Structures are given as structure tokens and as C-alpha cells.
Amino acid sequence: MRTITVGRDNSCDIVINNSRISRIHAQISLSGNGYVYRDSSSNGTRVNGVMLNRGGERMVMPGDAILLADAEALPWHKVQALLPLDGGYDTDNVTYKDGIALIIFGYIFALMGGLLGMIFGSILAFSTQQTPRGKVKKYKPSSVTNGLVIFWMAVFFMAFWLTLRLAI
Secondary structure: OOEEEEEOOOOOOEEOOOOOOOOOOEEEEEEOOEEEEEEOOOOOEEEOOEEEOOOOEEEEOOOOOEEEOOOEEOOHHHHHHHOOOOOHHHHHOOOOEOOHHHHHHHHHHHHOOOHHHHHHHHHHHHOEEEEOOEEEEOEOHHHHHHHHHHHHHHHHHHHHHHHHHHHO
16 A cells, blocks of 8 residues: 655655744545545644644545644645546446436437527436535536537427517
8 A cells, every 4th residue: 555744854745834833743544435544743743624733544535624633635636646536526436327318318309499408408408416525427528518408409499489489
């Protein structure tokens, strides 16, 4: 398991030049689809507002508020560059749906200028699913794009048909 170090010492993987930061303030390791943060400092670390004292360890995720010695925020972009989580969302076991039936019905109803085209399009474009790292789209990127096209086609054709109806 690869581990990186954070601290004031030039030998650390992530160097933070601040006198309150210990020479080797912490070690960070990959663990599943997150990280294990181990504090080895004399001034401690706050993880999401909770103090983690010397020798303490905690599972953390990108985006957690980690404040070293109440002085410096952990530079997550550097952690992720040195210890990338495997393939982004694949580590969350996300399975994207194809949405082909919704695409077909959406285009049919959008061309007819119907409300159902807007409904199918918005389902494809805006549906999300919960993962350990937050919400992500439910459908494949190509299906999301089709959903937006279907939605706006339906809006356009509904406006077109309404204009024709009012003109007659």
C-alpha cells in the first residue's frame, strides 16, 4: 500500500512551509475508495471540525475539510495527484444505465411536440444516483446529452404548435 507524507520537511511528498506544521505532520494511504489519514504531529489536525490528535487515524474522502495544526488546509489536489483513486467513479461501483427506451420514446414524443417528450428528456438529463462520494448522473453521458436534446426539441415543438394554434 502506497503512503505519502505531508509536512514541513523537504523530504515529504507534500511540503507545507508553515512553522506550525510538524516536519512530518501526517501520512496518507489509499484504502478502498478513500484514504486513511494518520496524524503524527505535535499540533494535531482537524477533520471536518473534529480534532485528531497525534497517532490518531481516520478514513477521509476528497473534499473533507482537513486543517493541519489549525493553520493550513490539506491541499487535496496534491493528494489526489500523488494517490489517485482508481478510475474515478468506477471505484464507487457505479453502473450507468443505457436509457435507450427512454431515448426512443423521448424523440417520438418530442417530435410530436408533447409534454411526454419533455418528461422523458428531463428524466434522462437530470436523474442522479447516490454514491459514497456524492451524487452522479444515472445515465451514460451520451444518454444525458440525448435527454437534453429531447427536452429542448419538445419545448421547441410545443412552442411551434402553440404558435400555429393561436395563429389560426
